[in-house]
Amino acid sequence: MRAGPLLIAAFALGATACSPPPREGRGVLVIAIDDLRADHVSGLGYDRETTPELERLAAEGLRFTQTFSAAPEVIPAHVALLTGCDPRLARRPLLPDGSRFALVNDWLIPRSVPRLAVEYLASGYATAAFVDHPRVSDLFGFDTGFEEFHGFTEGRTGDTPNFGFEGVTGRFMRWLRGQDEDRDWFAYLTLGDLGRAWSEAEPRWAGYFEPRAELAFVPPVTEAARSFFAIANDVWRASDGRLQTLAEYEASYDGALRQLDERLGRLFNRLRGIGRWERTTVCVVGSFGIGFGESGLLLDGGTLSDVDVHVPWILRPAAAADVERGRNIEALASTLDLAPTLLELSEIPKPPGMHGISQLAAGRPGAAAVREHAFSSLGLSEGFSARDATYSFLRTRPGSEGPPSLAHSWFGERNPPGDGWREHLRDRRTAGPGSLEPSSADAEAAAILRAAGEEWFAWIAHARDAYHPAPWREDAPDPILRAELVERGLVAAQP
Template structure:
């Protein structure tokens, strides 16, 4: 088959010039070293559950008032819960590229949702695990991580739910009620079918990606009205409906997202929460099914998300990706390993590029300095007392957001308390107090809603984070071949994937 060639994207010189501060000799920001501790059991099975569009602050375990996630709450209570995990770009394609390659979007070039495949020169998590002798299987329900974009690299089997024939493995979907092929129920069924094909004598890596609660928020059956009119339902806040808007936009919602002319914000939030509750139930069914198959004896279960969702905050409705607020950047991250991990909560910032190095370290790969690609293993922080052994240096997390296709990017650095946002090309993107801003400093402790710029009140924090952002962005790109890289066959978006991407508003 003909070769496909991909150009690798490098850092923007323009950004370096516009940041315009910092000593050229400043070192790159590195994760702090931590003391060694006794190793964990060798070569555990690895289950990665990712839930599309799941913001952390709508889970009970992260402080939400509604009981949206009883099963995830149990996992969090029994494992290690990272309270401040942050994605590197709040869109599915860029986020998973960073997650699976442990590289930043500014370096791997995936700054657009669909249309740019994962660069072949970057090793994927599944490729590394396969080289370690792991079986690798995936079931995914979002076309943005389809085979067309080379997310299947390293997987023995890669199931795309929207492409699976209606009739398979002796089960006839036509005899059941009409179903969305990407529903969480079907994802669970397909994941269990895939898991039954595993060799019990070898460790496995299974990635299961649920599309719910991605918009449009349409929880099935009894879940649909689960939270409508409950004690947390506030009917007073109304939203603008603009029939001329074909896509979700700032300031209004388009006709395609409206349910029966409903303009109460609480109605849509309740449906979003009900989608979470439905997916939470399916996650539990998946775990029970794997347990029944004998696939849970020595298994690390990780639950996280590709990004969150804006539900009207900052006048941004039912979408994600354009603005770098915590509603879209902050996601859940928990590790569950019964009998091995002690239950604890970690409140320091975490980057999702650290996930792959962590799983590789648990699988037995030697990581010089605890790092793989640009990520750092979280294994020291999984150990009880890991944080107490760490030096006093602050944990930093870096993210980006915006419309990648026209380079209207925004850049973020945060520590345990403060967050700096930089809008280099368009000050109109971030409005605080009716004023467009180039730099904005938020105090996440005092102002979690990110409504007030406190740069003037904390000039030393502003300068420190600005230097850190400069040091991070001007660092050399992750060292891969800068020549055009060759990897396999040409791939085009097929009709099934195009249909799904259009339904999700991606095309």
């Protein structure tokens, strides 16, 4: 009489034992750090141990050593990372009189431009952004694709500021703890702590590194005179009101970077503590760099030289990914490549009209480079920079987008050339990081990069016009040109 119930119980236990375990959600975490230049990261040959935590992260993944930002300023740099497209697509055309809109109307990411967050959202991921700069704003279209967009806000929550590392990561962790364990998620964090290294420096970190004796001088900086060096804002002084030496500025930056690195290590440990680390792909990238006078500009991004656009990029895939880890990838890369690389790693197709190229293939042993040229523009000068595996070429009018008096400083000369344009070719194998040194004499390399840059930005101008039709233009869109843009992968089929 008891056989029936016992058989039913045994069957139930067997069914439970055979059922698959609950699915564990995967995570993708992008941490974009403003003012992070590649040659101050210890794993890229710097002589100070500024980033031991990032070195541990790189040992678990891939480090792309020749990555260049598409732009040296906040808005376009983050446009590039979040869309995988040249950020000029988000710059509205000039008005009929040749002037520009005010800042609030000058930038807008068209809704039909591809978005990394949109692709993750469409694939069922929870999506959220936590930003640390007021210009990374929904006003410019940065919120598209994010279920939750936590913009920059001042003030405090209890004892914790709402901005900076603690504010941004605190909000992120609260959001992550609220996600179901079985749901995939994508989060985008921006950090501006390095830009606050002088105004909000903590004494322990400001003095962590000894200032270099060879930099113990105060460079002449001004916005009103023809000084050799330019500074974007002359309020950066020591707490006692004196002007700081270049050595002190650099040591403060390196100390702030070491502090940020330590905080990143604590964040990674928090992810381990809640059981999310092994299931999360972590991507740390510099959005743009910062200058210490190597290209004539101090303490800000803005030039198109390597100090402002050569950035670190570390990709640590989740544990289940089939990737050979601990490798330095020396192939040329652009910040446009971050979005398609993450999508391929997540097995999500790259959408039409995304300009970047996935770098996963370049990360395989013995693989060839996937990118021939990388381009940068915008910032504080007209023109562009173009790079190949060896050279960095700049064709710019320094100072043309900022205070006119600073043009002399950004040329590094007392008297700029007659038409204001300057070309500079740097061999990255032998020259320093700035653009004030004598230009390389390889005329053929300069000609190739000049032609490549001019062609790229001519097509980008056409793509921008397709996304931003100006009502004051009388000429109708050219269907043949539109078809060519689609074929070249520069716009989606219906921009």
